[in-house]
Each structure stands twice: as structure tokens, then as C-alpha cells.
Amino acid sequence: VRISDLSERSGVAPASIKYYVRERLLPPGEQASGNQTTYSDAHLARLRLIRAFLDVGGLSISSARAVFAAIDDDVPFAVAAAVASTALPNSASPPASDSHGAATLAALLERLGWHAAPTNPGFALAARVIDDYTALGRDDLLTVLPAYAESAMRVAEADLDATAASGSPERMTETVVIGTVLGDSLFAGLRRIAHEHVTYTRFPVPPEAFNGYHQHPEETR
Amino acid sequence: VRISDLSERSGVAPASIKYYVRERLLPPGEQASGNQTTYSDAHLARLRLIRAFLDVGGLSISSARAVFAAIDDDVPFAVAAAVASTALPNSASPPASDSHGAATLAALLERLGWHAAPTNPGFALAARVIDDYTALGRDDLLTVLPAYAESAMRVAEADLDATAASGSPERMTETVVIGTVLGDSLFAGLRRIAHEHVTYTRFPVPPEAFNGYHQHPEETR
Numbered sequence: 001v002r003i004s005d006l007s008e009r010s011g012v013a014p015a016s017i018k019y020y021v022r023e024r025l026l027p028p029g030e031q032a033s034g035n036q037t038t039y040s041d042a043h044l045a046r047l048r049l050i051r052a053f054l055d056v057g058g059l060s061i062s063s064a065r066a067v068f069a070a071i072d073d074d075v076p077f078a079v080a081a082a083v084a085s086t087a088l089p090n091s092a093s094p095p096a097s098d099s100h101g102a103a104t105l106a107a108l109l110e111r112l113g114w115h116a117a118p119t120n121p122g123f124a125l126a127a128r129v130i131d132d133y134t135a136l137g138r139d140d141l142l143t144v145l146p147a148y149a150e151s152a153m154r155v156a157e158a159d160l161d162a163t164a165a166s167g168s169p170e171r172m173t174e175t176v177v178i179g180t181v182l183g184d185s186l187f188a189g190l191r192r193i194a195h196e197h198v199t200y201t202r203f204p205v206p207p208e209a210f211n212g213y214h215q216h217p218e219e220t221r
Numbered sequence: 222v223r224i225s226d227l228s229e230r231s232g233v234a235p236a237s238i239k240y241y242v243r244e245r246l247l248p249p250g251e252q253a254s255g256n257q258t259t260y261s262d263a264h265l266a267r268l269r270l271i272r273a274f275l276d277v278g279g280l281s282i283s284s285a286r287a288v289f290a291a292i293d294d295d296v297p298f299a300v301a302a303a304v305a306s307t308a309l310p311n312s313a314s315p316p317a318s319d320s321h322g323a324a325t326l327a328a329l330l331e332r333l334g335w336h337a338a339p340t341n342p343g344f345a346l347a348a349r350v351i352d353d354y355t356a357l358g359r360d361d362l363l364t365v366l367p368a369y370a371e372s373a374m375r376v377a378e379a380d381l382d383a384t385a386a387s388g389s390p391e392r393m394t395e396t397v398v399i400g401t402v403l404g405d406s407l408f409a410g411l412r413r414i415a416h417e418h419v420t421y422t423r424f425p426v427p428p429e430a431f432n433g434y435h436q437h438p439e440e441t442r
Contacts, residue, residue, distance in 0.1 A: 045357070048357055056313065056346075077420075081417075082417070085417060090278065090310060114414060114418040122409065122411065128277055129404075147376060148376055148379065153418075156415035164423070178359060179362055183350075184412070186365075187408065190373035191376055192306040192309070192341055195343075196336065199302045202385070203302075
């Protein structure tokens with residue numbers, strides 16, 4: 001199909017499609033006769049993935065490019081998983097050598113017996129949050145760490161179960177990448193819903209208190 | 222202190238400090254004698270929080286502004302919690318009325334007995350991810366939903382435990398906001414680490430396979 005059809009079917013403007021080609025997120029179309037460029041269903045599927053990664057996953061263009069390279073290069077599964085792990089909407093620089101957060105996190109991983117490299121981008125991010133809690137005078141918030149770690153492991157097991165069930169190696173690579181990137185947003189959304197349920201259960205307030213914010217749960221049932 | 226001292230102690234450039242004041246994230250300094258503006262320890266603490274929300278939490282300026290308004294306005298706790306729940310690094314428009322994702326999610330919440338309004342921003346985000354899985358032809362990934370939901374509830378209970386333990390109502394408001402925003406990143410980081418552990422355990426590969434990506438776990442132990 002032509003770029004105008006691809007744009008209509010995907011809901012992505014032609015200028016954005018060209019931008020994604022320039023940024024090497026989307027393979028170029030085929031040069032057909034008469035100076036026309038044509039696009040296939042594979043382009044449509046990739047466009048959907050690009051939009052999901054950028055809009056819902058919150059990835060930068062360069063993170064998305066690295067992730068697509070892993071999908072396209074047919075790398076070993078564990079390598080694709082490592083690349084997917086770098087795809088974070090918010091990343092942090094490696095912690096300083098005297099980082100209290102890094103030491104706290106390393107001690108937690110040691111106690112849990114988790115194999116993980118200090119170069120794992122998740123390590124830098126989690127250590128940074130712990131350091132921020134300390135800098136904000138809120139070390140008391142670290143009481144959540146064991147529940148977070150156990151829940152993260154539960155989620156990771158579910159992710160890998162879904163990945164292993166997805167079949168061929170190419171499919172597994174796609175699965176780990178999609179599940180890692182979009183899974184952050186899926187979990188964040190469910191956590192907001194769970195917060196509302198727990199807050200509502202423990203700290204009930206009259207519906208009027210929500211005026212101008214968002215609707216009170218009881219009002220909608 | 223003067224803006225130059227505040228900049229030095231916080232590591233934030235004077236131009237950024239002025240920008241945060243203009244954007245109403247940071248209260249203006251006090252006008253002292255001789256056309257000087259002075260800043261207090263409260264400004265330093267707020268600057269730390271601004272940087273944590275923007276850099277680590279991934280909030281937009283307008284999300285951060287709404288969250289600080291809730292902290293500063295001394296709203297009832299449940300309202301602060303509702304405002305904090307809107308603070309997502311990636312948000313989604315409310316789902317279309319025929320959204321398969323919204324229907325799937327509503328059925329899940331019904332089964333779990335969770336009280337939550339469809340206007341909860343987490344609902345829109347989670348429904349959008351489910352719709353994306355479907356659009357990508359990956360409905361098989363929805364097998365993760367029960368584990369995600371149970372883990373999200375576990376994390377939310379831990380969040381509210383930490384909040385309830387934090388004391389005065391003002392302190393509780395601050396806690397729920399900080400814990401909601403930075404907790405997403407803390408969990409995402411721990412999930413990446415858990416992925417590495419589970420991948421390493423289930424799909425071992427030789428260390429050379431990681432060349433150019435990130436270090437293999439065994440190499441660092």
C-alpha cells in the first residue's frame with residue numbers, strides 16, 4: 001500500500017511515518033515503479049509496536065531503536081531480555097560508589113539470593129529511588145522493600161511463563177520485549193487501581209471530598 | 222541563603238530554579254533588603270522533591286504541579302491519594318466505549334471485588350495496554366493478568382502500611398505522593414533485576430553472548 005493508506009490504517013501521520021524511517025525504527029518501504037514507495041502489513045504491525053513503545057511504554061526514540069534492533073537481529077533470547085531490561089521510561093546513572101541505596105539494594109539481593117549484575121539498569125534505578133527516599137528524609141518508606149521485591153519476582157515469573165509459552169525463539173524475543181516495556185505501564189495502572197481500593201477500604205471519605213478530583217468509587221457502582 | 226548558595230547545595234542550576242518558580246513548582250524566595258531574594262531549607266527540600274519527581278518519577282511539569290498543590294493545600298488524605306494516582310509517567314486517554322481492554326479489566330476487578338472508579342487514571346492506562354496486546358496479536362500475554370493484579374494489591378497494601386505509619390495527616394499526604402510516584406520506578410527497577418534472575422535461572426547462556434550488551438551475572442560475582 002502507499003504511505004497515505006498506511007497512514008489511514010495506522011492512524012499515524014505521514015510525516016511521523018517518515019520520521020520513524022529516518023530514525024531507523026521502521027524499515028523503509030519498497031521502491032515500486034513510477035517513483036512510488038509501497039508498504040506492507042509488516043510495516044503496519046511495526047507501526048503499532050512503535051506507537052505502543054513510545055506512547056504507552058514511554059520509551060525514548062533511542063531506547064526504542066535498541067529494542068527493535070534486538071528483535072530484528074535475532075539475538076539469543078537472554079541477550080534480547082538484557083536489551084529489553086535497558087528499556088525504562090526513566091533511567092538513572094550508575095550509583096556513586098558510596099551510594100547508600102546501592103548498598104541497601106545489594107544487601108537485599110544477597111539475602112534473597114538473586115543473581116543480578118550491578119550493571120543491570122534496574123539496579124541503578126532502584127538504588128536511585130532508595131537514595132532519594134533517604135535524601136528526602138523518608139528512610140521509613142524503605143519498609144516497603146520486601147513486599148516490592150517479592151511482588152517483582154512474582155511478576156517476573158509470570159512474564160517468563162508467558163514468554164516460554166509463546167513458542168518459537170523469534171516469538172519469545174518479541175514477547176520479552178513487549179512484555180517488559182508495556183508491563184511497566186500495565187503494573188503501574190493496576191497499582192493505581194489497587195491504591196484506590198485500599199484507600200477506600202481503610203480511609204473512607206464522603207463523596208463530596210472528591211469534587212474536582214476524580215469520581216468517588218461508590219458513585220459509579 | 223541566596224540563589225547561588227541554593228544552586229550549589231541542591232546541584233540545580235539557577236536558571237532551572239527560576240523556571241520552577243515560574244512554573245509554580247517552587248514557592249518564590251523572600252524579598253530581603255537591597256533587592257536580594259533569599260531561600261530557606263524548605264526551598265532546598267522542595268527542590269529535591271521536584272528533581273525526584275521529574276527525573277526519577279518521569280512526571281511532566283503539569284503533573285508535578287498538581288501533586289504539589291495537593292501537598293500544599295492540605296487536602297483530605299483520600300483526595301491526596303486520588304491526585305497522586307493521576308501522577309503517571311505515561312497516561313492514556315479514557316478507553317473507547319467498545320474497548321476490549323476496558324471490558325477485560327472491568328471483569329477482572331469485578332471478580333477480585335476491587336472498588337475502583339472507571340475514571341481512575343490507572344484504569345485507562347491498564348486498559349490501553351490490554352488493547353495494545355490485542356492489537357499486536359498478543360492476547361496470549363494476558364495470562365499474566367492475575368499475577369500482576371495480586372502483586373499490585375500486595376504492593377498497594379505495603380504502600381498504605383508505610384503511609385499509615387508515617388504519622389500526622391500532612392506527613393501522610395507527603396508519603397502517599399512520594400510513594401506513589403517514586404514507587405513506580407522502584408518497582409520497575411526491581412522487576413528488571415528479577416527478570417535477570419529468572420532468565421539466568423531458566424535460560425542460561427555463555428557469558429560471551431552478552432558482549433556489547435551488559436555484563437553477565439556470573440562475571441561479577
